Amino acid sequence: MILIFFLMLIFESATGKLCPLRASIDVLEGEYFFLCYLESMREHFQEGAYTINWYKDNAGKQELIKESHRIVSQMNFLEFWPVELGDSGNYSVIHSNGKQNLTIQKWTLNVLERNKSSCFNKNHLTTEIKNAGTGHSLKCSDLSVTENNSITWYKDCKNYENATEQELDFETLTVQHSGIYTCKILISHEGKIYHSTNTIKLVVEEDAPETVTLEIVGRHEEIETEIGKEEILNCTGFLGYYMPEDASLYWLINQEFPEKCTGIPETDPSICEEECKKLQLGNKFYVTRLLQIKKVTDEDMRHNFTCMLQADERTQIKIVKLKKDGKEYDAFVSYLKDCVSPTEEEREFALEILPMILEENFGYKLCIFERDVSPGRAVVDDIHSFIDKSRRLIIILSQNYISDRAIYELESGLHKALVERKTKIILIEYMPISDYSFLPESLSLLPSKRVVKWKKDKSLPVNSRFWKNLRYLMPAKPAKKNIKGHYNNLALGSQGAQPRTEGCEFNGVV
Structure with a gap:
């Protein structure tokens, strides 16, 4: 009853x-x-x-x-x-x-807010994961449908087989049925036509997903650092294929709760904890939280920084300790290689200007693949290894950036930055970019303050704002005394490198 x-x-x-x-x-x-x-x-x-x-x-x-x-x-x-x-x-x-x-x-x-370039908003959809070989129905909306209402179904924003029913039925699901389905209902009211939509992300798997165990990505680790350096500790927990409502993630410092970050760097305490964030990568759900350390002290080297993940009445912990930095390179430089612009200015910036100023004047040690890696070695293994040995990943970004090797460097670096938190990324916007759609969506998760813009001749002087901003993002390093003032002898055109008409093929996302 x-x-x-x-x-x-x-x-x-x-x-x-x-x-x-x-x-x-x-x-x-x-x-x-x-x-x-x-x-x-x-x-x-x-x-x-x-x-x-x-x-x-x-x-x-x-x-x-x-x-x-x-x-x-x-x-x-x-x-x-x-x-x-x-x-x-x-x-x-x-x-x-x-x-x-x-x-x-x-x-x-x-x-x-409605996405003007798509028929749906990625933050306004539900995910349904089903097994291939089974039957299933997608339901249009909670709104009732009368004879005056018309329904249209879309798959990935394209009209789907003229489907007009309130439910979209699949007798036998296949992997090819995976996609984002949007149902649009047209409603007549006082002489005007209104609409309502419902979007479902359907994931069809060959086999049922294996049993997922709640876990913290990376587990216990030691992070190499330096006294006086800023560190941001990350803890990311894998929750499975659904987001538990009771999932929580928080930091402890020697079993005590840290203060919360205020969002105003000038007033934040020396160590503070940011808000917890939830992420969805593909059909997997994660939760992540950052712990900010403004300046590492000797005392911090003796602390246990413990991250605790709790969900579904289960608990996982991750202990992070700081130790003195022993990485081989200050930065790995990733730039356009396979699709070179007609004047090759972008390549010249990576191979000549950047090392000339960062290495010769400021004492940094860069890893530039084309210059430092012996021919004939395994490219994929070397890229992963050298990024792992570097404190920073510098990406010289332009509309032509994406190529087979460059996209691997970007994917590897993003994984280390967003998941492992072992490498910090610095984006150099080599030429103005108005449309970032050619880049992996997860790149938007990086802090905007880690982007510096190259402004051609204005940025050339060693004391320009460009080099000051770049050095701020690099590891702490005393400057050399033999600083040169300007580099007019480099062949830099007044207009900068222009994108190739055909562009470069984008082969994947993170």
Whole structure:
């Protein structure tokens, strides 16, 4: 009887629309949407005459929602025709009989910005993982569908086999059915057409995924560093193929909790813990948290930095210790190789300008593959090894950057930066880039402060802002005395290297 009553509550409504129980809701801007509460709740709490009022929290104060042509209250529904970004916030519905007020239900509404270049927003989808050889159906939406509504299905933003039903049925799934499916419902209202979408990422696997054990990536480790140097310790936990609601990750310093970072570097304590972040790479879920150490001290070398991962009543720990740095190179330099620009200025920057100033003037030791690696050795193994021996990975970035070898260097470096946290990445924007879509999406997870921009002749002087910013991101190193002022003898064109018309093929992402 309890189950039957619960089902009646979920599906009961005066207008026939589905009214699911949900406290936090994500919706895309520009779409039709509604909030609703269950009629049975009202009848259970109140009898006799009453009024219904909808409220939105504004700076901690409840404000009555005034109806308009866009926001309409219809019995136990609050409809948005359509919902806008400014509608995000906390909502509640209150019943009053003149003597007392009762809050029937509360919601948190998060309106997401629409992706102008795609039919869906990657932050507004659900993932369904199924096995090949089984049957399955994708459901369009919680919205009810009437004869006046039309439905269109898309796979990876392309019309999918003229499918127009509320459910998309697959008798036998294959790996080729994997993709991102978007259902679009057109709704007619007062002479205008509105729409609502629902997006599902379908992952079809040949075999069932093996049993996943909660684990911390990398486990115990020692990080090579120097006194006075900034260090950012990372702990990343692998959660499996779904995101547990109770997953938590936090740091301890000698079994004591560190202070929280304020987000303002000038006021942050010498050691502080950042907010926990959740990541999805492919169909795998991770949680990660950073511990910032402004300047390493002798005392820090004796600390145990412990990261604890807890989820599903299980606990994993990772102990990190600091030790003096013994890496061979200050930086590995990654630049365009296989697809060379007509004037080869980018290559010249990597092989001549960068080492001339960083090595000869500032005493750094760079690893430049074309210059330092003997011919005939295994390229893939060497790249991985030399990046591992380097304190930094410098990427000289341009529209032509991606090539077979360069993409491997980038993927390897991103893995070490984002997952292993063994190497810090420095991006040198060699020429202005307006569209970063040719780069792996995970590159956007890197801090923006690790990007320096080359401005041709303006950046050439050793005392320019470019070299100051670059040295700030490099390991601490005393400058040599024989500093030269300018390098006009280098063949640098006034316009800089121009991208090749055909570009370079992009062969993969992290």
